[in-house]
Amino acid sequence: MSVAVQASPQSRLLLSGNDAIARGVWEAGARIATAYPGTPSTEILESLSLYPDLYAEWSVNEKVALEVAIGGAMSGARSFCAMKHVGMNVASDAFMTVTVAGVVGGLVIAVADDVGLSSSQNEQDSRYWGRFAHVPILEPADSQEAYEMAKYAFELSESYNTPVILRLTTRVCHVKAVVEVGERSPHAITGFTPDAKRWVMTPGNAKGRLPDQIAREGKLQTLAEASPFNRLEPGSDRRIGFITAGPAYMHVRESFPDAPVLKLGFTYPVPVALAEKLAGLADKIVVVEETEPLMERDLKAAGLKVHGKDLLPRLGELTPDILIPAIKGFLGDPVPPASAYPKFEPFPRPPTMCAACPHMGVYYSLARMRKKVQISGDIGCYTLGAGHPWNALDSTISMGASMGIALGMDKARSEETKDKAVIAVIGDSTFLHMGMQGLLDIVYNRGNVTALILDNRTTGMTGGQHHAGTGKGLKGGDAPRVDFVKLVEALGVKPERIRKIDPYMLPVVFKTIKEETEIAEPSVIITDRPCVLSEFYEKIKPYRVVDEDCTGCGNCVNVGCPAITVKRSESKVRADGKVNQLKFTTIDTAMCTGCHMCVESCGPKAIVPAQPIAAVQ
Amino acid sequence: MTNVITNILVCGTGGQGVMTAAEILAQTAVSKGFDCKKSEVAGMAQRGGVVTSHVRFGKRVLSPVISPGTADILVAFEVAEASRWTDMLRPGGVAMVNTIRLVPPVVSMGLFKYPDDPVAQMRAAGVTVYDFDAGAIARDLGDLRLVNTIMLGAIADFLPFPADELEEQIVGRFRERKPAMVEVNKRAFDAGRKAARERAGADQPRAANQ
Numbered sequence: 021m022s023v024a025v026q027a028s029p030q031s032r033l034l035l036s037g038n039d040a041i042a043r044g045v046w047e048a049g050a051r052i053a054t055a056y057p058g059t060p061s062t063e064i065l066e067s068l069s070l071y072p073d074l075y076a077e078w079s080v081n082e083k084v085a086l087e088v089a090i091g092g093a094m095s096g097a098r099s100f101c102a103m104k105h106v107g108m109n110v111a112s113d114a115f116m117t118v119t120v121a122g123v124v125g126g127l128v129i130a131v132a133d134d135v136g137l138s139s140s141q142n143e144q145d146s147r148y149w150g151r152f153a154h155v156p157i158l159e160p161a162d163s164q165e166a167y168e169m170a171k172y173a174f175e176l177s178e179s180y181n182t183p184v185i186l187r188l189t190t191r192v193c194h195v196k197a198v199v200e201v202g203e204r205s206p207h208a209i210t211g212f213t214p215d216a217k218r219w220v221m222t223p224g225n226a227k228g229r230l231p232d233q234i235a236r237e238g239k240l241q242t243l244a245e246a247s248p249f250n251r252l253e254p255g256s257d258r259r260i261g262f263i264t265a266g267p268a269y270m271h272v273r274e275s276f277p278d279a280p281v282l283k284l285g286f287t288y289p290v291p292v293a294l295a296e297k298l299a300g301l302a303d304k305i306v307v308v309e310e311t312e313p314l315m316e317r318d319l320k321a322a323g324l325k326v327h328g329k330d331l332l333p334r335l336g337e338l339t340p341d342i343l344i345p346a347i348k349g350f351l352g353d354p355v356p357p358a359s360a361y362p363k364f365e366p367f368p369r370p371p372t373m374c375a376a377c378p379h380m381g382v383y384y385s386l387a388r389m390r391k392k393v394q395i396s397g398d399i400g401c402y403t404l405g406a407g408h409p410w411n412a413l414d415s416t417i418s419m420g421a422s423m424g425i426a427l428g429m430d431k432a433r434s435e436e437t438k439d440k441a442v443i444a445v446i447g448d449s450t451f452l453h454m455g456m457q458g459l460l461d462i463v464y465n466r467g468n469v470t471a472l473i474l475d476n477r478t479t480g481m482t483g484g485q486h487h488a489g490t491g492k493g494l495k496g497g498d499a500p501r502v503d504f505v506k507l508v509e510a511l512g513v514k515p516e517r518i519r520k521i522d523p524y525m526l527p528v529v530f531k532t533i534k535e536e537t538e539i540a541e542p543s544v545i546i547t548d549r550p551c552v553l554s555e556f557y558e559k560i561k562p563y564r565v566v567d568e569d570c571t572g573c574g575n576c577v578n579v580g581c582p583a584i585t586v587k588r589s590e591s592k593v594r595a596d597g598k599v600n601q602l603k604f605t606t607i608d609t610a611m612c613t614g615c616h617m618c619v620e621s622c623g624p625k626a627i628v629p630a631q632p633i634a635a636v637q
Numbered sequence: 638m639t640n641v642i643t644n645i646l647v648c649g650t651g652g653q654g655v656m657t658a659a660e661i662l663a664q665t666a667v668s669k670g671f672d673c674k675k676s677e678v679a680g681m682a683q684r685g686g687v688v689t690s691h692v693r694f695g696k697r698v699l700s701p702v703i704s705p706g707t708a709d710i711l712v713a714f715e716v717a718e719a720s721r722w723t724d725m726l727r728p729g730g731v732a733m734v735n736t737i738r739l740v741p742p743v744v745s746m747g748l749f750k751y752p753d754d755p756v757a758q759m760r761a762a763g764v765t766v767y768d769f770d771a772g773a774i775a776r777d778l779g780d781l782r783l784v785n786t787i788m789l790g791a792i793a794d795f796l797p798f799p800a801d802e803l804e805e806q807i808v809g810r811f812r813e814r815k816p817a818m819v820e821v822n823k824r825a826f827d828a829g830r831k832a833a834r835e836r837a838g839a840d841q842p843r844a845a846n847q
Contacts, residue, residue, distance in 0.1 A: 034667045034675070138678065162674070162701070195701040196660075196675040198667060267701065274700035340704045359706030361762050363724040366717045367749035369650060369741045371686040408743060577746060582685055585745040603746075 025070045029203040037192035040163040040199045041130055042067035044170030045100045048126070049207030050074060052092030054085035056453060057482035058104030059139040060193035061132035065102055066485075069494045073206075078486055078494045081419070081453040082107035086114045086129065093118075093127035093183075094219060096210030098174050102130040105146050106418065110454065112149070115183070117221050119153040120229050122181040124210060126174030132188040135310045136336045139481070141399065141416065143335060145312040146187050150288035154237045156180070157288035158249065159187045159266045163197040165285060169249065171202075180236055180243070187287075189310060191267035191337065241289040249285025250294055254301055259351055261302025263295055263315060263326070268308045268338045275340040276347065290318040299324060306331060306347065308338055373404050375583040375608075376615035378549035379474055381523035383410035384579050384621065385530040386443070393441045393537065394429050398422035398455065400447040401480040401551075409580050413445070422446045423458020427467040441537030444471045449479035449487045452502065456511065459544070463512035468540045470533065474523070475504060476551040484553055508544045517543035524549060526620035552613060560614030564607050564630030572602030576618040576627065583611035584618055642695035643797055644703045648722050649714030650739055651685050654785040658712065659690030661789060665806040666694035669798050676701040685741060687718065710792055714784065715739050716768070720755035723764055732764055733791045733833065735771040735784065767791065767836040774828050783825040790829025800830065 024035055024043045035043070041064050045053060053076040055065040069076040075092075079085035082103040092099035103111060108131045118127070131149070134140035150157035158173055160166035166188070173184040217225050244250060255261070257278040264272045265284040272281060280301040282294055299305055307316040307328035316328035331346050332338060345355045373380050383405040386395060390412060397403055397413040398421060406413035415425055426444035433440075444462075446455045451473050462469050479485040486492040491501035505518055517539070519532050529547070536543040550556035565576075572592075576584050590602040607618070609630045619627045645662055649655040656677060663675040673694040691703045705724050711732040713719030719734040726732060734756060744751050752758060756768045769791070775783040786807055793800035804826045811818040 032667075034663055034673060191676065191701055194677045196663060196673075197698075197701070198672055270699045270701065337702075339702050340700055344704075357706070358704070359724040359726070360728040361706070361724045361726055361759075361764060363705075364720040364752075364755070364758060366721055366752050366755065367741065367744050369685060369687045370743060371651075372742060408748070409746065577742075580742070582742055585740060585742065586747070587745075589747060601747075 024067065024201065027201050030200060032198055032200050034196050035163050035167075035199045036063065036194060036196045037160065037163045037166040037188060038063035038194070039067045040167035041102075041170045041186070041188075042071070043199070043201050044167040045128070046071040046074060047202055047204045048171045048174040049098050049205050050100045050128075050174065051097040051125075051207070051209055052089055052099040053077075053101070054079045054088045055102040056080070056082045056085055056107060057479050057485040058082075058107050058132070059482055060134060060190040061102045061104045061107075061130060061188065062482045062485065063193070064130060065494065068100075076494055080488055082111040083114055086111040086118075089127060089129070090114060090118050093123040093125045095125065095212040097125040098207050099125055100128050100130070103132070104140065105131060105133045105144050106140065106142065107131070108146055108149060110419065115149070116153055117226070118183055119155050120226050120233055121219060121221055122229075123177055123183060124213075125207070126177035127183040128170065128173040128177060128186055129183055130170070130186040130188060132190070132193050133311070135189045135191070138190055141418065143311060145310075145314065146185065147288060147314050148312070150185055151314070153183075154233050155182050155185055156240050156244070156286065157185045157187050159285055159287045160192055161266055161269045161283075161285070162192065162195065163199045165249070166192055167199050167201065169285060172249075180240060181232075182236055182240075187266070189266055195267075237289060241291075244286045244289050244291040245293050247286035247291070250291050251283050252294060252297055252301070253281045253283060255280035258302050259304065260347065261298045261305050262308055263298060263305060263319070264308040265315070266310060268310050271337075271339050271343055272308050275343045284315070287315065290315050292319065292322040292324070295319050295322075295324055295326075306350075308332060308343065310338055311335060370407055371404060372407065372582055373401065373580060374552050375581050375611045376552045376613040376617070377401070377581075378476055378523040378547060378551070378615075379405065380410075380580050381526055381529050381617050382445070382472060382474060382547060383412045384526060384617070385533055386410065386412035386445075387578065388530060389534065392439075393443050394437065396422045396426035396429060396442065396444045398444075398446040398450050399481075400450050402445055402447055402474050405445065409578050419450055420446070420454025420458055423455050423462060423469075423471065426469045426471070427458070427462045427465065430467045430469050442469050443533070443537065444469055446471065446473055447480065448473060448475040448477065448489045448504070449485075451504075452488050456507070459508065459513070459542075460511045462542050467542055469542055470536045471542070471544045472533070473504060473508075473544060473546045475546055475548050476554070477556050478551045478554040480551050480553070484551065504546050508546075513542055513544050517541060518546070519543070520546045520548055522549060523547035524615050524617055524620075526617055557613075560616070562607070562609040562612035562614050562630050563616065563619060563627050564609055565605055566626045566628055567604070569624050569626035570604050571624050571626070572604045573623060574601070574603040574605075575621040575623065576605055577603055579617050579621050581618060583608045640696045641797075642693055642698060644708045644727075645692040645710045645712060645792075646689060646703050646708045646722055646725050647692065647712045647714075648687070648689045648718045650718065651688055653688070653714040654782075655688045655690055655714055658714075658785050658789055659692050661803070661806050661810075662692045663694070665798065665803050666692070668806065669802065671695060672698045674698045674701040687721065689722065710795055712788055712792055714788060716755045717752060719766075720752060720758055723759050723762065726764060730765070731795060732759060732766045733788065733795075734766055734768040735788060736768050737770070737772050767833050769832040769836055771829070771832070774832060775825065778821055778825055778828065780821065783821065786822045786825040787829035787832070790826035791833040793826070793830050794833065
């Protein structure tokens with residue numbers, strides 16, 4: 021990242037899309053940049069935080085992030101906000117009205133769609149927001165375009181008095197490609213000028229602005245037709261012409277080098293006249309877009325005869341291995357075999373928690389009481405509790421949803437489920453993002469829910485970002501730190517129903533959860549151990565298994581620590597004829613950090629401190 | 638000049654250094670004036686999952702992903718991962734495989750079986766495999782973290798630029814921050830090259846793009 025920060029103009033660098041956007045935003049003279057972490061967008065703000073003369077923050081959620089950026093744009097500062105696709109759902113309330121009000125300083129929102137769901141709960145197409153909010157959409161195909169469009173987006177925003185969406189996908193954000201950078205053009209902050217008709221969106225004021233919003237969309241249509249980001253590339257194989265955007269363009273060009281292509285970068289409003297020109301260069305037109313058929317529908321509505329999702333998948337990436345068979349099949353050309361070699365499919369490697377992850381202590385306990393509890397989960401590393409060996413999560417929908425869903429489960433009990441305890445599990449960052457409101461609802465409506473806040477002092481799943489509960493800010497400096505106990509007490513949880521525990525102390529975890537679930541009122545259990553990958557974690561000395569003392573009971577395996585593996589299995593017939601599967605284990609001392617959760621789980625006390633294997637150098 | 642693209646797929650598991658190896662390859666390619674794209678699939682890399690990085694370079698690179706059947710070189714940091722990505726190789730491509738077996742919990746618990754001999758499986762399918770224990774070499778050199786440099790050394794003679802350019806890209810990273818590591822990385826790089834040559838045997842080496 022620092023390479024891009026220090027790079028002088030005209031340097032040629034290998035940059036990820038995220039780093040390229042950060043450079044473009046900075047060069048555009050942006051003064052305010054905000055985000056809540058979310059894969060694949062996270063690194064944009066991390067990168068921006070390293071540039072001078074720019075205020076950058078981790079916000080508590082995407083809505084607040086956008087609101088801060090809106091405040092900046094109202095005040096005449098070029099302002100930028102980044103988020104993943106589902107973050108835009110959170111931010112959309114502010115977004116759908118700032119589009120009516122407009123901007124003074126340019127307002128650019130980078131929204132990263134996780135096409136193919138590498139790390140998301142759904143796959144959604146953020147280009148819908150352009151149509152929904154009547155704002156332009158720019159779609160880069162690689163790092164160079166991401167950089168250029170990020171710069172241009174601010175000009176576009178100011179010239180047309182509109183927020184601009186920079187629509188990214190994982191294959192832009194997380195692909196490194198060569199970028200030639202430029203220099204920063206400073207933009208002074210003009211300061212806020214009160215103008216109630218413009219900024220106070222009462223029904224009367226907003227109504228007055230709606231016609232402008234619609235007129236703006238028409239002007240943007242004209243602009244898109246002439247945009248240098250939209251270009252017609254003639255080709256010698258006229259059988260099919262492609263209309264495409266984003267990384268899909270690269271896949272199309274790779275797969276069909278001789279085809280005419282309309283390459284779009286300014287993709288909403290759709291430049292229909294350009295598409296008509298392509299129709300003159302090719303017999304048939306295929307729209308290749310990830311993921312929804314949005315341009316396809318707009319073009320069909322304009323009267324063009326185009327193909328699209330009748331030939332191509334509506335989900336996932338449109339890579340050459342998908343495009344080539346689909347298009348060649350359509351043309352009646354022979355479809356080449358994908359590979360000369362077989363596809364071996366060995367065992368899966370599902371993601372798992374890290375060695376000594378404090379979440380394991382909680383899920384080990386929840387797994388022990390599995391039949392007596394319903395567990396409403398949330399978004400974060402602790403979603404892995406749904407997997408092996410814990411299998412201790414019943415739902416995950418959206419950020420903060422563990423709280424409201426738990427309350428709904430509590431209020432909708434059947435004869436069969438009436439005695440089950442309802443538990444909500446959420447992480448610290450997610451609780452501050454959107455969980456607090458749900459807990460308040462539980463308290464206010466007298467829900468019988470035990471909420472577990474797993475405070476590991478970081479935003480773990482996205483790679484360890486600071487938040488309002490870590491005591492540090494985006495740039496690593498000290499920041500005010502939320503006191504979770506005081507916070508939940510202020511929301512109305514009785515002080516005696518707030519328990520703070522060490523998740524490494526397995527018997528305490530089990531006992532505390534059991535006690536709180538037996539009391540029919542809202543309670544909160546806060547676990548307090550830092551993420552093993554965070555700066556706050558302190559390693560202790562590793563442990564080992566004494567072979568002679570191991571009885572093969574397998575309790576330690578159920579902790580779920582990847583440092584513990586089964587080295588030998590054995591079937592043992594019991595006196596009553598039943599067969600016990602014994603699992604004799606070993607601990608990878610290089611991986612073990614000495615959290616001692618497995619020690620707590622071991623009846624025969626076969627796990628003892630190990631001398632660490634002399635760490636070579 | 639025709640637009641010959643070199644496709645290198647680096648694979649392994651979270652924490653093995655797959656990303657770093659791919660980054661070094663990509664930076665070397667850029668320093669040689671190639672256009673280059675490097676794509677990462679690592680949603681949950683830190684959490685024990687499967688990790689791959691696609692490195693493509695040439696005069697002009699379009700798609701950032703390597704299609705099945707088109708990889709010139711498969712660099713596998715783990716032996717079962719090598720077999721997982723076998724179909725990515727083009728006919729005549731080579732697989733450079735570290736023979737370490739990293740057994741995930743789902744296997745040690747008995748839910749899935751680890752293949753007995755993934756390399757034999759690949760050879761039976763006709764793949765040219767160079768397999769060796771990079772971990773043992775690294776231990777002999779005194780630092781397990783050298784596996785990365787050893788694997789890069791192993792493919793150094795299969796690339797469209799001289800091996801010492803790749804070596805310089807690696808040791809250049811240490812020269813400023815940890816000068817003490819320069820010499821041992823040079824030795825690791827040479828050991829990797831030697832290991833690949835020794836494993837040539839029946840599998841004749843050839844430059845991937847010739």
